[in-house]
Amino acid sequence: MKSLMIIADGLGGRPGDVDGRTCLQVAETPEIDDLLSRRGSAGLMDPIKPGIRPGSDTAHLSLFGYDPYKYYTGRGVFEAAGIGMEVTENDVCFRTNFATLDSDGKISDRRAGRISEGQDELEKALSDLKSKKYPEVEVRFKRSTEHRGALCFAGPDLGGNVTPTDPHELGIRMPKAKGRDEKSERTADILNEVTDEASEILQNHPLNMERKEMGKLPANAIMARGAATYPDLPLVKERYGISASVVAAGALYIGVARIIGMEFKQAEGATGTVDSNILNKVKLALKQLEKGQDLVFLHFKGTDNASHDHDAEGKINFIEKIDRTFGWLNDNVDWDRTHLSFAGDHTTPIKYGGHVADPVPAMLAGPNVRKDRVEVFDEFSCANGGLGRFSGNLLPITLGYSNQLKKFGA
């Protein structure tokens, strides 16, 4: 049998979203409801556990069955892996932003005006970054979408307890990184050195001259945060004995999935925004299962983007867009041999615009699921579902229904 795990990021909502109803309640989701009614069972899932407010990375670790209290080292390594950098046990990685410093060296924009072109040239200009103090340490920088990127150091005696050089504030100078232990102090040293060098290179880069002339903010600094060593965790092959692919567009999700050993598959037109061609993602996911993968993890990001932007209409529209792909799934999944799970990774209410700890609606569908009486997929109906309330572990739970789990004990 096969397993398909689908996550709509930030899917969960609160009654305050739209006049006392959540976006998921307001959205028309006939296809999801049809699947749930005919083949499914619903429940409420605490992404990590009740009373814990999840990040995206910690939530996904937990959904994949990896206790984030045991395995989470920080965000940087997932970001780096997510944008295609090859990271290993020797790496310490940071998530970076291209940023704008004014003539006094103070931060005037944390995203360099959301720079949208020329980043390849800037990446190239930074390809020889090096620490003079620690020449044995390999330095790698890679751009991602817009202002985003990652910076990795590979070498001996590096540590991940490094404070960010992105203060999440404007009008002040970039703070120097500090390490909270000996190895991390060394790593902070390298970060400060490399960051200074990057600023010098970027300051005089022709592209930034051009940007200034055009009235755009120059990308004359990189700021780093989310320092992380490589997490010491078993791959899905080892832990569950399965092969798995990830179909996603957001770097962080791709990164977590790659680090636990899923193969990344790029869908045409997948953007990680509300405009993404998510039907292509769904088709690619099913193709991966047909090609022999035991499990595919399919991630939609648009729900969370709209939630962070306090955009109820955008969230409702994106949920309805997801619903249409479920129409295709209803018709094309081999329902005799497949279990599908669908849930949020956390709740992001429209008014609050950030992650909260409230549990998310979750459903499982397939031949071995004990169908319950829930016919509508939302935060309220799912509370009465046959799955009850459970904490994370959606991936192994899905595998379980597909008889894909190894036995613990005799």
Next chain:
Amino acid sequence: MKSLMIIADGLGGRPGDVDGRTCLQVAETPEIDDLLSRRGSAGLMDPIKPGIRPGSDTAHLSLFGYDPYKYYTGRGVFEAAGIGMEVTENDVCFRTNFATLDSDGKISDRRAGRISEGQDELEKALSDLKSKKYPEVEVRFKRSTEHRGALCFAGPDLGGNVTPTDPHELGIRMPKAKGRDEKSERTADILNEVTDEASEILQNHPLNMERKEMGKLPANAIMARGAATYPDLPLVKERYGISASVVAAGALYIGVARIIGMEFKQAEGATGTVDSNILNKVKLALKQLEKGQDLVFLHFKGTDNASHDHDAEGKINFIEKIDRTFGWLNDNVDWDRTHLSFAGDHTTPIKYGGHVADPVPAMLAGPNVRKDRVEVFDEFSCANGGLGRFSGNLLPITLGYSNQLKKFGA
């Protein structure tokens, strides 16, 4: 936003309480039910986890989000902090009883006839207690209500693995304390020395002569139990980033709350019994929120007292008394900006008269709560509520709805 967490001690019951119904089912609770119906969601909470029979201290640690398997060292330190002693990392503390030894040195009453006057004098007489063998160790004794008190030793190399000198039995001599490791042996030594000294002082105390003359049992010994070192735990400020107050009357609850960094507030007329002026407590709790505290923990003890006394009528009456304070809360809480949680800390059935592991009814009310269809707050209705079944952590769960939680991960 603000959080108000209300615990009615031993609130949960069993069908055998009153002719097949629990006391909570029998009690008339129109105000609690009104709050739940209009603004709330209900569930069942296992104070620690299913199949664990909680103590009051371990249950409260768990409700506060502190895993008792990780943080619990014993009862003594909470009792000492709860009666206002300043305890630190250097302390080992015991809960004590004034007791009566007969002329053969055998225990004839574990509570010195529930002594109700003169304890201040006895405390004063014991103010110079000292170990001759270990003069560097500071010895402090403080009385509490009736026969209750606490004894603390502060100094280097003390341990908390010390057996009690209160055998919970009559007609035998007080057993000598023993230590289960080197530091605890030293501590047991000191306890035995100090206990002997205390008996000598008390034996000849004028107050005890008087008591004997009046036909009362003398308080001629102190018995110790619940040895505990100071638990190594993060304060609520650090763990959750919040300020918090506790409004309670029972020493143990005040103690747990103080040790995790809550500020104790004394309500006028609060006694920790069924006669307590609990409306004053409720008013003080709300005042604390208005004064700027992020969270207030409000504790009612009467439900548990009546349960331990097998007094169904007393428990029902006290629940109805609590209900009347909910009438005041319904009218006076700022419901746009406050989340309230209400639950038991464990189940104490009338017939059994002790703590059992059965889950307790729990509810959350406030603007961000996904209202469910439960309209009656009792052990049976709550089982069908929108919160499902969860384990402890009521404090962080409440904070979550009020957007007061720190994020774990990025």
